[in-house]
Amino acid sequence: MSNHLVGRPAAPFRRARRPSLTEALLAAALTLSAGAALAHDFRAGALTIDQPWSRATPAGAQVAGGFMTIRNAGPAEDRLIGGASEIAGRLEIHEMGVVDGVMRMRPVEQGLAIKPGEAVELKPGSYHIMFFELKRQLKQGERFKGELQFEKAGTIPVEFAVESIGAQGAGQGSGAAHQGHGG
Amino acid sequence: MRKLRIALWGLLAAAAVAAAGLAWQASRGAPNAPVRTAGAGIAAVGGPFRLTTHEGKTLSSADLAGRPFAVFFGFTHCPDVCPTTLFELSEHLKALGPRGDDLRVLFITVDPERDTRELLATYLSSFDPRIIGLTGTREEIDAVTVAYKATYMKVRTSGDDYTMNHTASVYLMDARGRFVGVLDYQEPRETQLQKLRRLVAG
Numbered sequence: 001m002s003n004h005l006v007g008r009p010a011a012p013f014r015r016a017r018r019p020s021l022t023e024a025l026l027a028a029a030l031t032l033s034a035g036a037a038l039a040h041d042f043r044a045g046a047l048t049i050d051q052p053w054s055r056a057t058p059a060g061a062q063v064a065g066g067f068m069t070i071r072n073a074g075p076a077e078d079r080l081i082g083g084a085s086e087i088a089g090r091l092e093i094h095e096m097g098v099v100d101g102v103m104r105m106r107p108v109e110q111g112l113a114i115k116p117g118e119a120v121e122l123k124p125g126s127y128h129i130m131f132f133e134l135k136r137q138l139k140q141g142e143r144f145k146g147e148l149q150f151e152k153a154g155t156i157p158v159e160f161a162v163e164s165i166g167a168q169g170a171g172q173g174s175g176a177a178h179q180g181h182g183g
Numbered sequence: 184m185r186k187l188r189i190a191l192w193g194l195l196a197a198a199a200v201a202a203a204g205l206a207w208q209a210s211r212g213a214p215n216a217p218v219r220t221a222g223a224g225i226a227a228v229g230g231p232f233r234l235t236t237h238e239g240k241t242l243s244s245a246d247l248a249g250r251p252f253a254v255f256f257g258f259t260h261c262p263d264v265c266p267t268t269l270f271e272l273s274e275h276l277k278a279l280g281p282r283g284d285d286l287r288v289l290f291i292t293v294d295p296e297r298d299t300r301e302l303l304a305t306y307l308s309s310f311d312p313r314i315i316g317l318t319g320t321r322e323e324i325d326a327v328t329v330a331y332k333a334t335y336m337k338v339r340t341s342g343d344d345y346t347m348n349h350t351a352s353v354y355l356m357d358a359r360g361r362f363v364g365v366l367d368y369q370e371p372r373e374t375q376l377q378k379l380r381r382l383v384a385g
């Protein structure tokens with residue numbers, strides 16, 4: 001137990017908070033293509049949750065990640081503060097990044113802010129929902145239920161589509177198309 | 184006509200930028216260039232270790248002599264980097280075909296308290312069967328991470344639970360156990376595969 005540095009505050013991932021130009025363009029492209037893709041979004045009040053997805057998990061895995069884009073069309077900021085899912089004992093909102101070759105992850109303590117008129121992408125290598133205490137192995141092609149809890153919009157029921165074990169985005173199937181990992 | 188000319192020049196400029204980018208990436212990722220810094224007073228990456236495989240056998244660095252190997256540090260309670268890296272490594276092994284048999288791929292847990300031999304065996308059943316899972320006592324794991332200059336750190340989540348920060352790169356070692364480079368987590372799959380092809384070609 002000598003290596004435990006429990007609770008030591010990790011370096012803030014400022015890079016992850018401010019979307020880069022590429023990310024902004026990507027978000028724009030996603031927004032444009034969302035209409036064409038299969039309808040898989042969830043709304044409550046000013047919030048729209050686009051294409052929640054997860055990955056197939058290896059046998060015996062106890063955790064999984066959840067990803068989606070959350071858009072806020074309203075005039076006030078809202079916050080993703082928690083949620084639940086049928087496949088997990090509990091879930092948390094996390095932030096991760098690979099900095100200098102080291103993968104760092106930490107809980108987003110105060111909830112994830114969704115500013116008015118903006119979209120926040122939960123994706124591999126960035127913000128994500130972390131499912132703990134998995135109740136079963138997730139298989140590609142299935143869907144599972146969950147609900148996301150927001151400070152103002154309240155609880156929004158959603159459904160996660162399970163992609164392949166190596167997928168880097170929603171609706172990618174095998175994950176063979178990706179070039180490099182998100183990050 | 185003028186519009187067309189401008190558009191064509193634009194395309195040409197874009198192609199030039201793309202070519203420059205590729206050249207830069209190629210030079211940056213040149214896997215043939217040894218990155219080892221031994222001799223300059225800095226200890227080399229890698230070194231002796233002795234761990235237990237997911238099949239319950241003992242594996243030491245001496246057993247690896249004569250064949251190149253790749254080392255990845257991670258843990259099974261990992262939502263993103265570990266399963267994706269193991270998936271990518273499985274895809275690479277598949278792409279290498281029979282040449283992949285010459286490469287040993289090691290997945291060393293940095294979470295031996297939870298990653299028992301049995302759990303590693305279950306977890307790895309979802310990936311290429313050539314990947315070897317390794318666990319050990321905390322001291323054995325510490326020794327191998329120090330040798331490879333890999334880092335890990337426990338991070339508390341809610342309750343008594345924890346997750347781990349850890350080195351995400353895959354270390355590439357030649358047949359003599361010398362460090363030759365890494366697979367970077369963020370680099371394209373093709374670049375990674377090229378590096379592995381060179382590694383198994385010797």
Ligand SMILES: [Cu+2]
Pocket residue numbers: 094095096105106128129130262
């Ligand atoms: Cu997480």
